[in-house]
Amino acid sequence: MAYFAMSKLALKWAFARPCTTRYPFEPRQALPGSRGRLVFTRDNCVYCTVCAKRCPTGALAVNRAQKRWAIDRLMCITCGCCIEVCPRKCLELAPEHATPVVTKDRESF
Amino acid sequence: MPRTIIPFGPQHPVLPEPVHLDLVVEDERVVEAKPSIGFVHRGLEKLVERKDFVEFVYVAERVCGICSFIHGQTYCQAVEALMKIEVPPRARYLRTIWGELSRIHSHLLWLGLMADAIGFESLFMHSWRVREQVLDLIEATTGGRVIFGSCKIGGVRRDLTSELVERLASALSTIERDTRDLTGVFLGDRSVQDRLCGVGVLSSADARDLGCVGPMLRASGVESDLRCTGYAAYSELDFTRATRPEGDSYARCAVRCEEVFQSIDLIRQALARLPDGEIAVKVRGNPNGETFMRTEQPRGEVVYHLKANGTRNLQRFRVRTPTFANLPAMVKVLQGCGLADVPVLVLTIDPCISCTER
Numbered sequence: 001m002a003y004f005a006m007s008k009l010a011l012k013w014a015f016a017r018p019c020t021t022r023y024p025f026e027p028r029q030a031l032p033g034s035r036g037r038l039v040f041t042r043d044n045c046v047y048c049t050v051c052a053k054r055c056p057t058g059a060l061a062v063n064r065a066q067k068r069w070a071i072d073r074l075m076c077i078t079c080g081c082c083i084e085v086c087p088r089k090c091l092e093l094a095p096e097h098a099t100p101v102v103t104k105d106r107e108s109f
Numbered sequence: 110m111p112r113t114i115i116p117f118g119p120q121h122p123v124l125p126e127p128v129h130l131d132l133v134v135e136d137e138r139v140v141e142a143k144p145s146i147g148f149v150h151r152g153l154e155k156l157v158e159r160k161d162f163v164e165f166v167y168v169a170e171r172v173c174g175i176c177s178f179i180h181g182q183t184y185c186q187a188v189e190a191l192m193k194i195e196v197p198p199r200a201r202y203l204r205t206i207w208g209e210l211s212r213i214h215s216h217l218l219w220l221g222l223m224a225d226a227i228g229f230e231s232l233f234m235h236s237w238r239v240r241e242q243v244l245d246l247i248e249a250t251t252g253g254r255v256i257f258g259s260c261k262i263g264g265v266r267r268d269l270t271s272e273l274v275e276r277l278a279s280a281l282s283t284i285e286r287d288t289r290d291l292t293g294v295f296l297g298d299r300s301v302q303d304r305l306c307g308v309g310v311l312s313s314a315d316a317r318d319l320g321c322v323g324p325m326l327r328a329s330g331v332e333s334d335l336r337c338t339g340y341a342a343y344s345e346l347d348f349t350r351a352t353r354p355e356g357d358s359y360a361r362c363a364v365r366c367e368e369v370f371q372s373i374d375l376i377r378q379a380l381a382r383l384p385d386g387e388i389a390v391k392v393r394g395n396p397n398g399e400t401f402m403r404t405e406q407p408r409g410e411v412v413y414h415l416k417a418n419g420t421r422n423l424q425r426f427r428v429r430t431p432t433f434a435n436l437p438a439m440v441k442v443l444q445g446c447g448l449a450d451v452p453v454l455v456l457t458i459d460p461c462i463s464c465t466e467r
Contacts, residue, residue: 005298009235009290019238031245033267035252056164079167079258080266093252 030095035078037098040069040109044090051082051091061106070106073098110135115448119148123226123452126462130455134448142443142451144436150466157426162188162396163262165423172428173464174255175218176406178211180428181260186340187402187415188262192394197387198342200264205342206277206379207250207257207265209372213284214243215407216365216372219459220295223362226452227304232294239287246280249273264389274380285373292366296359305359309442309454312356319437323409324368325458327352328360335405346378361457368407395419406431408459430464 021028030036047067052060059075060082062068076098083091113134119127127148133141156168169184170177182204189196196204221236244254250273251259259266269277295301311321316329326333327350334350336343351367353360396417403412409431416425435458442454 003299005294006229006232009294010231012290013235019241031249033250033252034248035258056160056167077167077256077258078253080252081164 030097032095034095035080035093036095037073037093038071038076038078038082039092039094040071041090041092042069042109044088045069046088048087050085050087054081054085056081068108070108072104072106073101074104112140117451124455125222126460128455128460128462130443130451132443132448132451137448139443139446139448139451142440144440146436146462146466148466149463151463153467154426154428157423159422161421162417162423163392165426166261167258170256170258170260172467173430173461175215175461176211176408176411176464177255178207178251178257178260179404179406179411181257182208182341183402183404183411183413184415185260185262186404187400187413188396190400190402191396191398191415191417192262192392194263194390194392196264197390198384199268199386200388201342202379202383203265203267203269203388204260205346206269206376207247207259208341209375209379210243210247210250211257212372212407213369214240214247215459216369217243217288217291219365219407219456220291220362223453223456224295224301226456227301229301232291232301236291239284239291242280242284242287246277249276261389263392264387266389268388269383274383277376278380281373281376285370288366288369288373292369295362295366301362302359304450304453305362306357308358308450309446309457310355310357311438311442313354315441316356316438319441320434321409321438322431322434323406323459324351324361324364325409325435325438328364329356330354333410335403335410338403340404342379342382343375345382346375348375358453358457365459395421396423408432408461408464409434428467430461430467432458432461432465435460436465 047062047064049062052062057075057077059072061070115132115134117130117132118124119129129145131143132139153168157165166181166184170181172180217236217240221233224232248254251257311329313330316326316331330352332350332352348371351364351371353363397419399416401414403410412429414427417423439458446454
């Protein structure tokens with residue numbers, strides 16, 4: 001009977017619903033708390049540049065004079081360092097992942 | 110009999126990682142295997158001279174994609190030892206929980222790859238189906254699936270809420286039930302036994318002499334598990350080392366199967382005893398001095414050597430990964446095996462070449 005050890009498992013799953021989802025027809029639901037994408041809220045920002053200085057990959061660029069905050073999505077590793085150091089709490093991580101990008105431009109706000 | 114050299118890898122359908130082997134064969138029997146590595150060297154150790162020691166945790170985590178958390182944890186523990194930082198008890202327990210989750214997902218990944226190597230495609234898919242549940246748990250608790258990013262010098266970044274603790278506990282029951290179905294096939298199916306029993310036998314004396322680590326060493330009957338040294342919260346948890354005396358590929362499979370259940374049990378114990386309080390302490394000053402730190406990864410013992418001179422950048426950072434220690438044993442077990450058993454034997458050491466080359 002040792003040759004049929006797999007039969008029980010195979011039979012069980014032959015009549016069960018597939019455990020995979022039919023992506024892209026059924027989009028994946030982001031789990032709460034997932035580190036998906038960095039979101040910037042402009043209202044509270046004082047452009048202190050602390051986030052850009054502490055970013056380990058140099059993905060952020062802040063210009064105090066022009067009041068510009070920019071992010072290179074391809075360089076961001078969503079570590080959350082900038083969120084920890086931001087004095088005005090204007091950064092947060094959204095669970096949804098960033099949309100694919102085709103150019104290496106910085107996204108400016 | 111004439112000898113032929115068959116090049117195997119670095120790209121090969123059954124090889125999960127880029128390692129090259131020159132197999133010297135007589136007919137279908139391998140006489141000698143000459144490994145060569147160096148295809149994915151990234152120079153991560155040198156990077157320590159340019160990165161701040163606090164930021165370097167992110168680099169340490171990226172040494173390996175499977176044992177990412179334990180790499181970060183080992184680096185943090187080494188810096189904490191240098192700076193004499195006392196990590197809060199809750200952080201030690203959380204590190205243990207995430208370390209064991211990463212062990213479960215690594216072993217389930219290996220079981221799947223092993224099933225694939227012996228041509229058991231449906232078993233491979235079932236192993237990875239169960240692993241997916243573990244990855245979801247990791248994402249829910251840390252925010253990342255591969256790179257956890259939750260370990261930092263002085264503690265951890267994220268805490269477990271009571272809802273997450275409940276979710277972990279209930280998901281572990283499902284994972285345990287599903288893994289029991291899987292291991293029943295891995296250890297009980299005759300076709301799996303035919304491919305693994307008596308293949309690549311490594312005696313305990315050879316395993317010791319060649320410096321094996323982890324499941325490879327324990328499957329040869331040597332009781333060695335660095336978790337018994339009691340780092341993180343292991344000193345307060347009860348567990349016994351999973352060993353097998355046979356030393357063949359089946360024993361290595363059995364040890365890893367047993368360790369999945371052991372890890373589930375360790376997480377349950379850690380959740381039951383999870384202390385309240387802070388999850389991190391403030392880090393002040395710069396590290397100075399030299400230290401070694403050893404921890405048990407899913408693949409075996411990892412050794413970190415750190416040298417600091419009181420500045421923001423470390424002077425020297427050196428990692429000896431478990432695969433590097435197990436490569437001589439892989440060469441040893443390949444001698445005299447059949448050509449068809451080569452993929453199985455390469456896999457039994459659970460090779461992680463990008464880890465090895467850093």
